[in-house]
Amino acid sequence: MILRKVHVYLYIVSVALGYLILWPFFYYFSRSPExxxxxxxxxxxxxxxxxxFVGIFYRFEYEQPIDWSKPYIICPNHSSNLDISAMCILVKSNCCFMGKQELENGLVTGLFFRTVDIPVNRDSKMSSFRAFKKASEKLQEGVSLIIFPEGGISDNYPPQLCPFKNGPFRLAIELKIPIIPVSSANTWQILWDTGTKHGSRPGFCKFKVHKPVETAHLTVDNxxxxxxxxxxxxxxxLKQGEVTTTYGSQFSGTMQQTGNL
Incomplete structure (x- = not known):
C-alpha cells in the first residue's frame, strides 16, 4: 500500500509538471475555436x-476499424481518472468532453472546460438544455463528443457499472450520430477514481473499442x-473480463429510475 501511495503522488506530480510545461501551448490554442x-x-x-512517465500505458482493442473522419458520441464506462487520458489518446479527430460543472473551476481541467469542453449542471434543467444544445452544435460541426454515460465514478470499491443517463442517446438519435461504446475492466485496478484512497501502480489499461452503434434508423422513442x-x-x-467477480452490474431494476440526462 505504501508503494501504491508513493506511485499515485508521482503520477500527480507528473500530470502537474506536464501541465505547467505545456500551459503556454494550452493557453494559446484555447484562445480560438479554430x-x-x-x-x-x-x-x-x-x-x-x-x-x-510513471509506467502507465494504454492498450486499445478494436472490434472493427474506426473511421475518425466522421463524428461520433463516445460512451465509455468510468472507473478512473485515467479514463480521461485514455479517451484523449483514443479519439484521433477533433473532440470535446461533456462533464460536471465543477470541472470548470478545476486547477487543471478549468482551462479546457471554459473553452473546448462542455460543462453541465445536472441539477439544472436549463444548464442541461444549454449543454446539450452546445454539444449538438459541435457534433454538427464534425466534432466528436466524449461523455461518460454513468455520470461519474461509482462510490463502491471495487466499482460497479452504474445505470446510464438518457441524454447522449437521445442526442445521438436526434442527430443520427453513431455511438461508440468503450469498455475497460481493469483500469480501476491501476488507479481507482483519483487514486488518493487506494494509490496506483504501473501497468497497462486495456480498453475494448466496440463497433459503432448506428442510430440513423431510430426515433427518439427508441x-x-x-x-x-x-x-x-x-x-x-466487463463480465467476460478478468475481474468478472468484482466488477458487476447494478443495472437490473434500477434503469427505469434514471434521469433524462
Whole structure:
C-alpha cells in the first residue's frame, strides 16, 4: 500500500509538471475555436507522456476499424481518472468532453472546460438544455463528443457499472450520430477514481473499442432501448473480463429510475 501511495503522488506530480510545461501551448490554442484541434493534440500528448512517465500505458482493442473522419458520441464506462487520458489518446479527430460543472473551476481541467469542453449542471434543467444544445452544435460541426454515460465514478470499491443517463442517446438519435461504446475492466485496478484512497501502480489499461452503434434508423422513442443496448454491450464485456467477480452490474431494476440526462 505504501508503494501504491508513493506511485499515485508521482503520477500527480507528473500530470502537474506536464501541465505547467505545456500551459503556454494550452493557453494559446484555447484562445480560438479554430485552434481546438491542435489544443486536443497537445492534450493527447500530455495524457500519454504524463502516464508513461510513471509506467502507465494504454492498450486499445478494436472490434472493427474506426473511421475518425466522421463524428461520433463516445460512451465509455468510468472507473478512473485515467479514463480521461485514455479517451484523449483514443479519439484521433477533433473532440470535446461533456462533464460536471465543477470541472470548470478545476486547477487543471478549468482551462479546457471554459473553452473546448462542455460543462453541465445536472441539477439544472436549463444548464442541461444549454449543454446539450452546445454539444449538438459541435457534433454538427464534425466534432466528436466524449461523455461518460454513468455520470461519474461509482462510490463502491471495487466499482460497479452504474445505470446510464438518457441524454447522449437521445442526442445521438436526434442527430443520427453513431455511438461508440468503450469498455475497460481493469483500469480501476491501476488507479481507482483519483487514486488518493487506494494509490496506483504501473501497468497497462486495456480498453475494448466496440463497433459503432448506428442510430440513423431510430426515433427518439427508441432512446431507452438504445441506452439499454449500449449498456449491455459494455456490461457483457466487463463480465467476460478478468475481474468478472468484482466488477458487476447494478443495472437490473434500477434503469427505469434514471434521469433524462
Amino acid at each position: 485552434r481546438y484541434r491542435t489544443l486536443n493534440s497537445f492534450r493527447r500528448l500530455w495524457g500519454l507522456v504524463s502516464s508513461a 432512446a431507452d432501448a438504445l441506452r439499454d443496448e449500449v449498456f449491455e454491450i459494455i456490461n457483457n464485456h
